[in-house]
Amino acid sequence: MIETERVLEALSGVRDPELDQSITELGFITGVEVEGGSVSVRLRLPTYFCAANFAYLMAFDAKSAILAVPGVHEARVVLDDHFASEEINEGIGGDKEFQEAFAGQTKGGLDDLRWLFRRKGFMSRQERLLRTLLNDGSIAPDIVSVRLRDLPRSPEIDLYLERRRELGFDVSPGAPFVVDLEGRPIPAETIEEQRRFARLVGVSIEANAGLCRGLLAARYGLPDPEEVATG
Amino acid sequence: MYEKDGEKYFVVDGHMHLWDASPENQKNKYGKGFIDCFYAYHSNLSPKEYVWPYEKYCKYTEDDLMKDLFEEGYVDVAIFLPTYLMDFYKKGFNTTEQDAVLKEKYPDKFVLNSAWDPRDGEKGLEVFEAKVEKWGIKGVKLYTAEWKGDSRGYSLTDPMAYRYLEKSQELGVTNIHVHKGPTIWPMDRDSFDVHDVDHIATDFPDLTFIVEHVGLPRLEDFCWIATQEGNVWGGLAVALPFIHTRPRYFAKMIGELLYWIGADKITFASDYALWHPKWLIEKFVDFQIPEDMQSEYGQLTPDIKRKILGLNLADLYGLPVPAEVPRPKVVEVGVAEEAGATA
Numbered sequence: 308m309i310e311t312e313r314v315l316e317a318l319s320g321v322r323d324p325e326l327d328q329s330i331t332e333l334g335f336i337t338g339v340e341v342e343g344g345s346v347s348v349r350l351r352l353p354t355y356f357c358a359a360n361f362a363y364l365m366a367f368d369a370k371s372a373i374l375a376v377p378g379v380h381e382a383r384v385v386l387d388d389h390f391a392s393e394e395i396n397e398g399i400g401g402d403k404e405f406q407e408a409f410a411g412q413t414k415g416g417l418d419d420l421r422w423l424f425r426r427k428g429f430m431s432r433q434e435r436l437l438r439t440l441l442n443d444g445s446i447a448p449d450i451v452s453v454r455l456r457d458l459p460r461s462p463e464i465d466l467y468l469e470r471r472r473e474l475g476f477d478v479s480p481g482a483p484f485v486v487d488l489e490g491r492p493i494p495a496e497t498i499e500e501q502r503r504f505a506r507l508v509g510v511s512i513e514a515n516a517g518l519c520r521g522l523l524a525a526r527y528g529l530p531d532p533e534e535v536a537t538g
Numbered sequence: 539m540y541e542k543d544g545e546k547y548f549v550v551d552g553h554m555h556l557w558d559a560s561p562e563n564q565k566n567k568y569g570k571g572f573i574d575c576f577y578a579y580h581s582n583l584s585p586k587e588y589v590w591p592y593e594k595y596c597k598y599t600e601d602d603l604m605k606d607l608f609e610e611g612y613v614d615v616a617i618f619l620p621t622y623l624m625d626f627y628k629k630g631f632n633t634t635e636q637d638a639v640l641k642e643k644y645p646d647k648f649v650l651n652s653a654w655d656p657r658d659g660e661k662g663l664e665v666f667e668a669k670v671e672k673w674g675i676k677g678v679k680l681y682t683a684e685w686k687g688d689s690r691g692y693s694l695t696d697p698m699a700y701r702y703l704e705k706s707q708e709l710g711v712t713n714i715h716v717h718k719g720p721t722i723w724p725m726d727r728d729s730f731d732v733h734d735v736d737h738i739a740t741d742f743p744d745l746t747f748i749v750e751h752v753g754l755p756r757l758e759d760f761c762w763i764a765t766q767e768g769n770v771w772g773g774l775a776v777a778l779p780f781i782h783t784r785p786r787y788f789a790k791m792i793g794e795l796l797y798w799i800g801a802d803k804i805t806f807a808s809d810y811a812l813w814h815p816k817w818l819i820e821k822f823v824d825f826q827i828p829e830d831m832q833s834e835y836g837q838l839t840p841d842i843k844r845k846i847l848g849l850n851l852a853d854l855y856g857l858p859v860p861a862e863v864p865r866p867k868v869v870e871v872g873v874a875e876e877a878g879a880t881a
Contacts, residue, residue, distance in 0.1 A: 325755070353578075354575045354578060354720075355571035355572075355574060355575050356571060356572070356575050356719070356720045356721075357720060358720045358721070358728075358729055358730070359720075359721070359725060360725060360726055360727075360728075360729075390568060390571055405725075405726060406726065409725050411688075412690060412723065412724065412725045413724045413725045413726040414724040414726060414727075415724075415726050416726060417726055419726070420726060420727070420728060423728070427758075503797075504758070504762070506794075507757065507758045507761055507794050507798070508758045510757065510758075510787075510790045510791060510794050511754075511755065511756065511757035511758045513787065513790075514754065514755075514757065514777075514780065514784075514787045514790070514791055515754070515755040517780075517784050517787055518754075518755070518776075518780075521582040521583065521783070521784075522575075522578045522579065522582055524582065525577075525578040525579075525581050525582035526574075526578045531582065531783070
């Protein structure tokens with residue numbers, strides 16, 4: 308028997324691509340049903356009009372994550388209460404690519420979109436980490452000289468390295484810590500400007516995530532987590 | 539006019555509506571989905587005492603609007619930004635024709651803007667020109683996510699959009715309010731992306747592009763573009779209501795906006811009836827960047843607030859400002875010239 312916990316654990320690795328947060332933490336999963344090796348999951352989003360492309364990516368990733376759980380041979384993901392529920396559920400059910408599910412309405416697949424937002428998420432995560440490490444004195448103020456081997460060990464840093472690896476960037480101990488959107492080292496002359504922009508990306512993602520949590524709460528009558536988390 | 543602690547503020551609300559989303563006017567499930575989505579924004583971000591019952595939110599009256607904006611809400615001039623949504627609502631959500639009724643009754647209280655859609659083709663150009671002549675229109679609202687038949691939206695760089703922009707310029711309709719939404723063609727692109735504004739802002743330097751919601755959820759793309767293009771402004775709808783339940787997020791957003799684009803291109807907007815202008819204005823005038831963030835973001839001064847609340851839009855639309863409202867001469871400096879990062 309497959310345990311619901313195992314399914315949820317697998318789903319916790321699925322991110323909202325725009326918000327760079329786990330769909331289980333965001334409260335998007337409303338139900339998991341297990342019957343033998345068959346797993347069915349229901350998904351909900353903050354609004355009826357959330358962008359269909361991001362919704363598709365989440366549903367697609369959720370299905371892949373469930374299928375990767377040992378013992379699962381069949382997975383079903385159903386998106387509820389969404390303007391494109393029908394096309395998305397049919398597409399995911401039939402293992403179609405986005406461009407097949409929305410035939411005639413796209414120019415290509417969702418890879419570019421996915422990678423664009425992974426890079427934005429990475430940029431903001433790197434800046435957050437950099438600030439923490441500078442503030443607590445664990446790295447030298449001469450940022451460009453810092454190598455990955457100079458970083459202390461922590462769960463945040465492990466996660467950072469995981470995201471960096473996912474993007475195909477150099478994660479060897481001698482690689483420079485701070486890199487740009489393409490994984491290249493940042494020259495000292497432009498590092499302050501790049502950090503300033505990375506901070507802005509972070510503010511944008513953070514505000515967006517806060518709004519989405521609030522909208523989900525308003526939509527489904529849940530307590531608003533943001534009202535306590537803003538202090 | 540709003541007055542607090544001896545400071546006077548002339549208030550121009552840069553984005554508001556008189557809509558009808560009642561079940562009788564809804565054409566299909568999308569019409570219901572649209573207003574339900576608005577209601578979630580309204581009820582989640584408003585102080586509890588300002589949350590309306592759902593039925594009233596679907597359709598409110600002229601009297602509600604006049605009272606909320608001008609009697610209680612301190613607004614001096616309000617700018618209508620019509621949003622047609624003819625595929626969702628039988629008579630439209632909020633059209634120029636409907637807004638014109640109030641404009642004719644209270645000519646000094648409202649700026650009547652119109653809208654166009656490149657997918658209306660050649661015929662639409664004529665219809666647009668007739669509206670401009672009839673009402674002396676100075677601005678339009680463009681909603682790129684609007685559905686039209688099988689289409690789920692358009693890009694401002696579409697060739698026909700250029701025809702409409704040329705026509706706008708020719709007719710002296712110089713204020714182009716751009717509103718991004720969740721859908722677009724092609725659907726594999728980020729529908730909220732504002733990079734098309736970058737292209738048209740370069741190609742039409744005599745037009746001013748006011749990006750609604752300061753580009754949210756793509757604040758970063760908006761700031762980047764508005765830093766490069768002098769004729770790209772930002773409207774604070776959606777961002778400003780964060781001031782109540784999420785004041786630290788608001789501090790960061792306004793701090794970033796002031797850093798990147800400066801105080802001269804940011805404009806107040808309630809998006810009424812999404813939010814009531816009274817509490818937005820009161821809280822904004824009382825607001826200060828929290829102390830622990832001031833080393834990064836500085837402070838908000840009454841002059842900055844005065845520009846954002848009304849003076850910027852008064853300049854853009856040529857509205858008379860009462861003499862008792864101070865006109866700050868010093869331009870609050872953004873640091874746009876230092877910004878060289880790439881998005």
